[in-house]
Amino acid sequence: MGDRLFVAVLGHRNSGKSTTWNTLFGGTVRTGQHPRTLPLHGGECAQVFLISGSPEERQLYAGDILENQDCRIVLCSIQYIEAVRKTLEYAVGEKFDLFVQWLNPGRNDPGENYDRLGLLPWLLANRATLSMRDGKVPPGPRTQEIREFIHGWAKARGLTFPCTT
Template sequence: MEKLLISVIGKRNSGKSSTWNSLFGRTVKTGTKLKKLYLNETEYVNVFLVSGSPEERETYVGQLITVNNPTIVLCSMQYRKDVCQTIDYFIDKNYHIYTHWLNPGSKDQNEKPELDTLGIFNYLIGLELTVGIRNGKVDLNNRVQEIREYIYGWSKYRNLILRD
């Protein structure tokens, strides 16, 4: 079965956790089981959430994912050179990857995107996945809705949508 990773990459306090909280409509944390992610009032998909990046935790992402082979994973990633280890985990597990890089992040001092001094954006583009830069300083509703719509379309095509 195909699998999907939705990731948000950014520096500390860039808005990664705020993205997930807004997507779920409540404060959410990494858990040990799948969570229902409502895509509208009655339809949802089951997802595994890694909020609080593996890089910040200094923990291998494979140790944080406690569900065997989840179909959809939402994962925060820290903009650091070692983020490539987390990305490679999902590549090795055959996940399709859809990524937002929060640049600038919500708490960054700069108002415009910074250069990718670590080469992570080029690394991602070279993997032929879906990646885009999103401004973490602007209202997050548009980018959260973009993520919701992407998950909905991907899941609908694969008959993964569940109903209450």
């Protein structure tokens, strides 16, 4: 049982990654410098650190973004391009548990895409929890799935706390 969680939303450019985070938080959110509180269930919250714009799109290394970040739950957009391997290898190397939600098809994709990068076997070999969701439909159910996964993971590790209004 790992003690850090890397929650990634994977997709092509404009697939709905940022929409997923905005829906999860109930408003527009961007990458910050500090953790933020994420409401979960039953009046409980958890601290998370968000990387909204994918490191791959911004030509950044996830390790540089996270080097001084000690938050145990990281939410990260990742773009479906070859460079995504560096981000995923960083997360595995830092011993994060992985939860990856692949938006396939993404909001602007013509249809479902074949895994031409061969990420699925790599993710499964690295014990990732993986889901494929349709980025063309409203984001409510997929964000609910993320919220429930984080809640269960955080609760089991004593990382949840009462939300304050």
